[in-house]
Amino acid sequence: MPLEFSHTTLGQRVLFGAGQAASRLAEEVQRLGAQRIMLIASASKRELAQRVAAEIDVVVNYDNVVMHVPIEVAQDARQVARKNAVDLLICVGGGSTTGLAKAIALETRLPIIAVPTTYSGSEATNVWGLTEAARKTTGIDDVVLPTTVIYDAELTMSLPxxxxxxxxxxxxxxxxxxxxxxxxxxxxxxxxxxxxxxxxxxxxxxxxxxxxxxxxxxxxxxxxxxxxxxxxxxxxxxxxxxxxxxxxxxxxxxxxxxxxxxxxxxxxxxxxxxxxxxxxxxxxxxxxxxxxxxxxxxxxxxxxxxxxxxxxxxxxxxxxxxxxxxxxxxxxxxxxxxxxxxxxxxxxxxxxxxxxxxxxxxxxxx
Incomplete structure (x- = not known):
């Protein structure tokens, strides 16, 4: 049979290396020229996220991360981003954290730097998901694809x-x-x-x-x-x-x-x-x-x-x-x-x- 297919490759910068998350993040923030950063991490990951962000200035920390991204949480986070004139989202955590950053970007079109601490893979997709009235809706939009992903295996060592x-x-x-x-x-x-x-x-x-x-x-x-x-x-x-x-x-x-x-x-x-x-x-x-x-x-x-x-x-x-x-x-x-x-x-x-x-x-x- 003849080989015939179409394939789309998404544009994303991937940085991989153990123990390098903080320095890589600082370099990316400088490369992107961001000035007003919103750091998204659950309360349980707050200390880890602050270590990762130790070399950058953060305007607002947001920790109301909820599984499956309820629409109410997304709306609140979007409002916080607008109120603080945020120009870059940084998410440190698993799929729920990345999902919240995507929900913000879906409406605000803000760029995302994702720093995963689990193996969900959400950081490398252009798929978003929101839950409203016990129904989860998903969609595809390149605006939610993180601009950069920083992989650092040391950040996953505490994951049970x-x-x-x-x-x-x-x-x-x-x-x-x-x-x-x-x-x-x-x-x-x-x-x-x-x-x-x-x-x-x-x-x-x-x-x-x-x-x-x-x-x-x-x-x-x-x-x-x-x-x-x-x-x-x-x-x-x-x-x-x-x-x-x-x-x-x-x-x-x-x-x-x-x-x-x-x-x-x-x-x-x-x-x-x-x-x-x-x-x-x-x-x-x-x-x-x-x-x-x-x-x-x-x-x-x-x-x-x-x-x-x-x-x-x-x-x-x-x-x-x-x-x-x-x-x-x-x-x-x-x-x-x-x-x-x-x-x-x-x-x-x-x-x-x-x-x-x-x-x-x-x-x-x-």
Whole structure:
């Protein structure tokens, strides 16, 4: 078959190096000529953020960071930015912190420097998300893409292993969704495969030794690759499910992605054999699902949605919300029936292999 595809590469400056966040940030602020800086970090990350920003002048510190970015929080933060005539946003933290900076930029068009402390990957995407009335809305706009990302693995050393595992598997979900996203192509599939390999190397290393700097660096590297691949490929079935679970039922972001991942892989992989084989190879396994499950067992990964507040009574509503958002390009057609089966399995931690597509199954419709 002829090789034919389109691919868009986003313009972003990436600075990677352990122990260099403060000096790199000062250099970037000077390069951008910013004078009035808003530093965004949760209360728990305030001390870390102040160390990172030690060499620059900050006009206003903002710490009202809330998971899934409620619209009320975004509106307040935008008002603070305007009141203080801010000309640059700096966010230090995980996906919720980066998400808040994006929400401000979406309306104000202010540039962002992102300094991640987790492996969410949000800093490398042009995707924004806001939650209003228990519904999470996401969109794409280049104005929310951080101008610069500063990766410093030393800033992730205090991230607990349990949360590091969930966050790293969230990154792996970006990679796997990118394999069959609406705009999947050989470039983002190659990036996703390298991301899976890096994450599969870094996660066991930090489980064995939480202070393994090389392992933390592999996780940050993998998180960046996962985000770039996902941004290019677009949001697939996995993310459509998790956005609803997070926005509607307030489930924790990383843990939800880490839990749902194996179920979507099992659901889709036999309908996408090329992607399945790439995933298996990246995991160093003969079988993609077995490889992922072996890794998850090694890591003690999250395994059921009941642990995070999702209930069987929520499934019917969740299916109704998710189904219209499922990409028509998903490798295996999705119905209310098989989506219900997927959520029921993820709810209680059933073996994901129950979702493997039967060769004898008939056609489905979205």
């Amino acid at each position: 292993v349990e949360l590091s595992v969930a966050s790293g598997l969230n990154g792996m979900a970006h990679c796997i969704d990118a394999m069959w996203g609406p705009h999947a192509n050989p470039i983002n599939q190659a990036l996703a495969a390298e991301g899976i390999s890096a994450l599969a190397t870094g996660l066991p290393a930090i489980v064995q030794d939480s202070q393994d700097l090389a392992g933390r660096e592999q996780l940050l590297y993998g998180a960046y690759l996962s985000a770039v691949a996902f941004t290019s490929a677009g949001s697939g079935l996995h993310h459509k499910i998790c956005h609803v679970l997070g926005g509607t039922y307030n489930l924790p972001h990383a843990q939800t992605h880490a839990t749902v991942l194996a179920y979507v892989l099992a659901f889709n992989m036999d309908a996408a054999p090329d992607a399945r084989d790439r995933i298996a190879k990246a995991l160093g396994a003969d079988d993609a699902l077995e490889g992922l499950q072996q890794l998850r067992a090694q890591l003690g990964a999250p395994d059921k949605l009941t642990d995070y507040g999702f209930t069987e009574a929520d499934i019917v509503e969740a299916v109704k919300i998710i189904l219209p958002a499922v990409p028509a390009s998903n490798p295996r057609p999705v119905t209310a029936e098989n989506l219900t089966e997927l959520l029921q399995a993820a709810l209680v931690g059933d073996d994901p292999a129950v979702l493997l597509e039967s060769p004898a199954s008939g056609p489905h419709t979205l």
